[in-house]
Amino acid sequence: MGGISIRLNSLFRRRRSFRGGLYLPVRRDLAVPRGIRDFPDPPVLCVPMIQHDGPAARIVVQVGQRVQAGQVIGRGEKPDSLDVHAPLAGKVVALESVDTVRQSDVPAVRIATAPPVAESSEPSMALASTAPLTIEQLAELADEAGLIDFGQSATPLGRRLRQAATERLNDLIINALDFEPEPDDRNDLLDTSLDTIISSAVRLRKTLKARRLWLLVDRYDPHRVRRCRAAATGKPVRVLGLPNKYPQTHPNLLTHAVTGQEPPYGSSPARIGAFVLAIEALLALENASLHRRPLTRRLVTVTGDAVRKKGRYLIPLGTPFADVLQHVGLTGPVLRLIEGPLLTGRAVASVESVVTRQTARLLAVGRDHDYLANPGPCVRCGRCQDDCPVGLDPRALLDAYERGQIEEALPLWPHACLECGLCSFVCPAELPLSEAAARLKYLIPLKVQW
Ligand code: SF4
Ligand code: SF4
CATH class of the missing domain: 3.10.20.600 (Ubiquitin-like (UB roll))
Known part of the structure; x- marks a missing residue:
């Protein structure tokens, strides 16, 4: 395979859709009320220095020091590390480590937020400016504000912007489709911040010098599609309604739906001139660039x-x-x-x-129901392979993983796995198929070149 450009065209059949995937049942039991509810300031915060896919920030405060809301408490000094800010004013009471869901023993700053300390009205980010920024400046700002792309792997947004700066961008794709049908968080955000989303997207398109700008919304809500089209009238934004078949929101599948092309095996949409951004990342970038607010x-x-x-x-x-x-x-x-x-x-x-x-x-x-897996023997129904959006054989990947045949699994294309979890979801035997595919992906070095 070395030296040969391997593309996944054969794995997708139609423009604006893809082979496999599934329309997930709508879980009304998971629905939440519209809008944002109040959350009181907690008495103590334990702020980790790693909250993304990258190295830790260096702690720059000491025990006993008072901090203002938004003040830098961890400095991202290595490539791909991000600054960390105090979410609330308070006093540093300990430097310790904390277990996050993704990592153990992460260095952290413990802040007692009571008694309240007067908050500074001055923004803490020096670089922020209302003047138009270059892509490189925007990437630096994203790192300084601690922004991630809000995707599955929590990649630093600055890294993605720098990557985009090296390619000629044709399509800026703003995604407002929800990852799963319920809770429909992005629909809610779209309803409350539509004008801001459109104006921010237009500004970002200018900075990235993208030829086309797309706003992707759920096709099965015609009222919302019409509202978006009305808000985009007279602006260089194309509103595209897409069927939200799971896992449509993966950046490579969105790129394929919009452009009819998909990125080469193991690479990102930037390789074919596309940049995909979730609406919450767009709004966070807007907050940082216009209002000097870190995350x-x-x-x-x-x-x-x-x-x-x-x-x-x-x-x-x-x-x-x-x-x-x-x-x-x-x-x-x-x-x-x-x-x-x-x-x-x-x-x-x-x-x-x-x-x-x-x-x-x-x-x-709170109840022992279908969120919890109870694995049994494979019944060879073939559903995992039929529904896999990139045409992998998850059962063969699980077999290879369980037998320890890591290198031998390379011809099964584990690097194409989107880590969508669909194979495990549809498997009647409730086998850990997606976990095995994801582990193989990270255990086998990618040997394909293009
Ligand atoms: S987790 Fe990977 S192997 Fe399983 S369905 Fe998704 S893409 Fe296919
Ligand atoms: S979906 Fe599960 S039971 Fe069916 S073939 Fe795949 S691994 Fe076997």
Whole structure:
């Protein structure tokens, strides 16, 4: 395969759609009320120095020091590390380590937020400016504000912008499709911030010098599509309604839906001149560039049958999950707490873990029902292969992984796996197929060149 450009054209059949995938059932039981609910300032924050896919920031405060909201407490000095800011004013009471859902023993700053300290009205970010920025300046600003792309792997937004700067961009694709049908967080954001989203997207297109600008919305809500088209009238934005077949929101599948082309095996949309950005990342970038605000809070959807006050809460980074559960109230014991979407979320080992930039959703399960897997023998139904959006054979990947045949799995194309979790979801034997595919992907070095 070396030296040969391998493309996945054969794996997709029609423009604006893809082979496999699934229309997920709408989980009304996970729906949350519209709008953002209040969240009180917690008494103590434990702010981790890693909240993304990259190295830790260096702690730049000391025990006993008072900090202002938005003040830098961790400096991202290595490539791909990001600055970390105090979400609230307070006093540093300890420098310690904390377990986040994705990593253990992460260096962290513990801040006692009471008694209240007068907050500075001065923004803390020096680079922020109302003047038009170059892509490189925007990338630097994104790092300084601690921004991620709000995608599955929480890539630093600055890294993605720098990557885009090296390519000739044809298409800037702003994604407002939800990852899963419920809770429909992006629809809610679209309803409340449509004009801001469109004006920010137009500005970003200018900075990135993209030829075309797209806003992708769910085709099955014609009222919302019409509203978006009306708001975009007279602006260089094409509103495109797409069927939200899971996992449509993967950047490579969105790029294919818009352009009819898909990125080469193992590469990103930038390789074919496309840049995909979720609307929450666009708004965070707008906040940083126009309002000098770093990312210090995360909009978290808290849902599940064990939750009394389901909703979307704007929660300070570093808030312990225990405080979140206490505020939303519980209907009974929590059997399992899951951070992230239903199909790809991670089990939370301890409620002492904290909210990070990566925490989009918390699902508190109080009953032993279909969120919990109970693996059995494969019944050879073939559903995993039929529904895989990139045409992999997840059962063969699991076999190879369980037998330790790591290198031998290369011809099964594990690097094409989107980590969407669909194979595990449809498997009647409830086998850990997607976990095996994802592990193989990271265990085998990518040997393909183009
Ligand atoms: S997790 Fe990977 S192997 Fe499984 S369905 Fe998704 S893309 Fe296919
Ligand atoms: S979906 Fe599950 S039971 Fe069916 S073939 Fe795949 S691994 Fe076997």
